[in-house]
Amino acid sequence: MDPAEPDDLAATQEAVVSWYDDNARDLPWRRPGTTAWGVLVSEVMLQQTPVVRVKPAWRSWTSRWPTPADLAAAPTAEVLRAWDRLGYPRRALRLQQCARAVVERHGGIVPTDEESLLALPGVGAYTAAAVAAFAHGRRAVVLDTNVRRVLGRALEGRALPAPSLSRAEQERARTYLPDDAARSVRWNVGLMELGALVCTARAPRCPACPLVGTCAWVLAGRPADEHAHRRRTQTWHGTDRQARGRVMAALRGSDGWTGHDELLRAAADGADPAALPDRSQPGRALASLVADGLVVAGADDRAGWYRLP
DNA sequence: AACGCGGGGGT
DNA sequence: ACCCCAGCGTT
Incomplete structure (x- = not known):
C-alpha cells in the first residue's frame, strides 16, 4: 500500500476506527470518569504485564490510592505488596516516584504535554504518548508492540517489527495519524485493540481483520519473520x-x-x-x-x- | 543498540 | 517447553 495515497490513508483510518467502535473491550480504565492518574497507573501496569492480570490490580490500586498525592504518601512497603505479582517491581517503585513528582512539579495534576510526561519516573516514549492521548485526548504517536506489529504488517508486509524502533517507523506512524485529535485517539486505541485481539503475534485472525483486503503482509502471502534468527529466547529457569x-x-x-x-x-x-x-x-x-x-x-x-x- | 528486569497464560 | 505480553532505564 502506498502510504502517501490520501484515499488509502483515509480508508485505512476509517476501517480501524469503525472496527474499534464495534469491537472495543470494556476495560475498567476505559470507562467514563477514569482520571488521568488512573490512566497513567494502567499504562505503567501494562508495561509488559497482560491485560487480564492488570485488571484486578488496577481496580485495587485506584480504589486505595485514587490520586497521585495518595500514592505519594503511602508506605513504600505497602506499595510493593500491592504490586504483588505483576512483575518487574521496579515499576512500582517508579510509579510512586512518579506520583511524588506529579505532586511536587505539577501540583498533583497529571501533566497533559508529552514532554512533561516523559520527564516523569517510569514514563517512557510509549507511556507519555498513551497518557497524552488516552487521558487527555491529545494527538500523539502511540507506538507500542501492538501498533508496531499492525502497521508493520499492513503497510510494510513484515511479519513482526524489528527489535528496535526506527526513525522511519515513527515517521510513517505520524503520517497515518489522523489530523483531528479525537479521531487520532480512536485510531491509536483501535490499532492497539486490533493488535491485541486480531493481528496477534502468534496466530493472527486475518479473516476477522478490517484491513485484510489491503494488508501488505497478507498480500505477500504472510512471509515469515525476517528477524527470527536474532530474537533471543528469554530463559527464565535458574536466572x-x-x-x-x-x-x-x-x-x-x-x-x-x-x-x-x-x-x-x-x-x-x-x-x-x-x-x-x-x-x-x-x-x-x-x-x-x-x-x-x-x-x-x-x-x-x-x-x-x-x-x- | 543491547541488556536486565517477573510472572503467568496461551499454544 | 516455548513464546509473548499497552516498556523503561542503564550501559
Missing part, C-alpha cells in the same frame, strides 16, 4: 530474575525484618536441581535488590536483616 522474584515474594509475605539466611534460602528455593548450581546467585540477587532500592538492608544491630523499604 537471577527468578531468584529476585522469590526474594521479593518472601519479603512481601513477611512483616518487619527477615534474616539473611532465610532470604538466601528463598532465593535458591525451587531452583532446578538439574541445572548447574550457582552458589553466588542468591547473594547476588539480594544485593541487586538492595541496589535497586527494592530491599532495605539493616545496619548495626540489624546487620544481616532485611525488609521492604
Whole structure:
C-alpha cells in the first residue's frame, strides 16, 4: 500500500476506527470518569504485564490510592505488596516516584504535554504518548508492540517489527495519524485493540481483520519473520530474575525484618536441581535488590536483616 | 543498540 | 517447553 495515497490513508483510518467502535473491550480504565492518574497507573501496569492480570490490580490500586498525592504518601512497603505479582517491581517503585513528582512539579495534576510526561519516573516514549492521548485526548504517536506489529504488517508486509524502533517507523506512524485529535485517539486505541485481539503475534485472525483486503503482509502471502534468527529466547529457569522474584515474594509475605539466611534460602528455593548450581546467585540477587532500592538492608544491630523499604 | 528486569497464560 | 505480553532505564 502506498502510504502517501490520501484515499488509502483515509480508508485505512476509517476501517480501524469503525472496527474499534464495534469491537472495543470494556476495560475498567476505559470507562467514563477514569482520571488521568488512573490512566497513567494502567499504562505503567501494562508495561509488559497482560491485560487480564492488570485488571484486578488496577481496580485495587485506584480504589486505595485514587490520586497521585495518595500514592505519594503511602508506605513504600505497602506499595510493593500491592504490586504483588505483576512483575518487574521496579515499576512500582517508579510509579510512586512518579506520583511524588506529579505532586511536587505539577501540583498533583497529571501533566497533559508529552514532554512533561516523559520527564516523569517510569514514563517512557510509549507511556507519555498513551497518557497524552488516552487521558487527555491529545494527538500523539502511540507506538507500542501492538501498533508496531499492525502497521508493520499492513503497510510494510513484515511479519513482526524489528527489535528496535526506527526513525522511519515513527515517521510513517505520524503520517497515518489522523489530523483531528479525537479521531487520532480512536485510531491509536483501535490499532492497539486490533493488535491485541486480531493481528496477534502468534496466530493472527486475518479473516476477522478490517484491513485484510489491503494488508501488505497478507498480500505477500504472510512471509515469515525476517528477524527470527536474532530474537533471543528469554530463559527464565535458574536466572537471577527468578531468584529476585522469590526474594521479593518472601519479603512481601513477611512483616518487619527477615534474616539473611532465610532470604538466601528463598532465593535458591525451587531452583532446578538439574541445572548447574550457582552458589553466588542468591547473594547476588539480594544485593541487586538492595541496589535497586527494592530491599532495605539493616545496619548495626540489624546487620544481616532485611525488609521492604 | 543491547541488556536486565517477573510472572503467568496461551499454544 | 516455548513464546509473548499497552516498556523503561542503564550501559
